[in-house]
Amino acid sequence: MTLPERDSPLPGRQVALVDLLDRLLAGGVVITGDLVLSIADIDLVRISLRALITSVDGSGAPLPRDGRP
Amino acid sequence: MNDEPALTYVYAAAVPAPRLDAVLRGLHGVEDAPVAFLAPHDAAPGAPAFLTSRVPADRWSEEALRARFEDLDWLEGTARAHHRVIEALTAHTTVLPLRMATLYRDDDRALAALREQRPALAERLALLAHHTEYGVKAYVTPDPGTPGPGADDAAGTAPRSPGKAYLQARRAQHHAREDRYRQAGVAAERIAAVAARYAAHVVRHPVQTGPLSDGGAGENVLNDACLVADDQADAFRVAVREVGRDLPGVRVEVTGPWAPYSFATLPAPPAPTGTADPPGPRP
Numbered sequence: 563m564t565l566p567e568r569d570s571p572l573p574g575r576q577v578a579l580v581d582l583l584d585r586l587l588a589g590g591v592v593i594t595g596d597l598v599l600s601i602a603d604i605d606l607v608r609i610s611l612r613a614l615i616t617s618v619d620g621s622g623a624p625l626p627r628d629g630r631p
Numbered sequence: 632m633n634d635e636p637a638l639t640y641v642y643a644a645a646v647p648a649p650r651l652d653a654v655l656r657g658l659h660g661v662e663d664a665p666v667a668f669l670a671p672h673d674a675a676p677g678a679p680a681f682l683t684s685r686v687p688a689d690r691w692s693e694e695a696l697r698a699r700f701e702d703l704d705w706l707e708g709t710a711r712a713h714h715r716v717i718e719a720l721t722a723h724t725t726v727l728p729l730r731m732a733t734l735y736r737d738d739d740r741a742l743a744a745l746r747e748q749r750p751a752l753a754e755r756l757a758l759l760a761h762h763t764e765y766g767v768k769a770y771v772t773p774d775p776g777t778p779g780p781g782a783d784d785a786a787g788t789a790p791r792s793p794g795k796a797y798l799q800a801r802r803a804q805h806h807a808r809e810d811r812y813r814q815a816g817v818a819a820e821r822i823a824a825v826a827a828r829y830a831a832h833v834v835r836h837p838v839q840t841g842p843l844s845d846g847g848a849g850e851n852v853l854n855d856a857c858l859v860a861d862d863q864a865d866a867f868r869v870a871v872r873e874v875g876r877d878l879p880g881v882r883v884e885v886t887g888p889w890a891p892y893s894f895a896t897l898p899a900p901p902a903p904t905g906t907a908d909p910p911g912p913r914p
Binding site: 576577578579580581582583584585586587588589590591592593 | 641644706707710711713714727728729730731733744748752755766836839841843844854856886889892893894895896
């Protein structure tokens with residue numbers, strides 16, 4: 563049972579990379595438009611990245627575009 | 632990089648305010664570049680703007696990114712830089728994070744996207760105001776009490792043969808494991824239900840099982856993100872702590888506060904989300 567004692571981010575406290583990537587690779591607003599790298603391309607790349615964090619889903623289905631489970 | 636071709640990297644949307652100028656001063660994002668608000672000159676007060684910085688075009692081309700996204704060191708550095716910018720602002724205002732590596736050819740194209748998306752961004756920012764994301768994770772802790780093969784002598788009944796003793800011990804170990812996992816699934820559901828009671832929305836992330844996850848912490852059986860109203864945050868943390876205390880063999884961890892990364896696209900109906908897998912260990 564571990565809970566941070568404070569409710570505000572501590573300066574210099576480093577969040578776990580695995581928790582950060584959970585959020586940064588699947589979360590955040592996806593804005594379409596005149597992007598350099600389309601989100602569809604990032605999604606392709608993400609599949610191998612996600613394997614670092616979680617077991618690859620047995621169905622082999624790619625992750626949904628909007629990051630919702 | 633003044634003369635080199637550069638792209639516009641967009642971190643997040645937020646409403647500019649004079650008090651944020653001091654936060655932005657000295658704040659550096661990816662490529663250690665200074666971060667600034669980008670908004671049309673005719674922007675109405677209170678309208679969302681983009682938080683941006685410039686990145687060298689040759690290192691952030693599609694081709695370059697495809698390769699670099701596979702490089703964990705680069706990925707970590709970029710993720711932490713992206714997060715640093717968003718976290719710095721989150722302490723002072725509502726921030727709507729954008730997907731990592733949202734890049735435009737130049738500020739004009741980013742502004743065009745901003746103009747088009749402003750109503751949606753403003754609406755989302757309003758919904759997220761006075762709310763904070765927290766992670767709720769549960770782990771089944773390794774059980775030192777589970778007898779392993781060869782540890783059967785203490786069981787009392789004298790084994791007839793080493794082979795049979797081994798099998799008996801293996802069976803006992805297997806049953807203990809099964810019980811444990813069944814209990815872990817129930818525990819994960821209980822924790823998720825308690826957390827959801829205090830959350831405006833819940834998003835279930837996949838449990839963390841890859842090499843990046845902390846194996847020493849036990850097996851991750853729940854990995855939820857909860858969007859909690861700020862006036863509920865204390866009650867939420869107390870409740871999750873309490874439920875964790877009642878569950879032997881299960882460790883509960885609350886992460887955050889986070890910017891609302893997991894809620895940038897809000898689920899349509901109120902929480903809890905019903906489409907995700909039930910919590911618990913994988914078979």
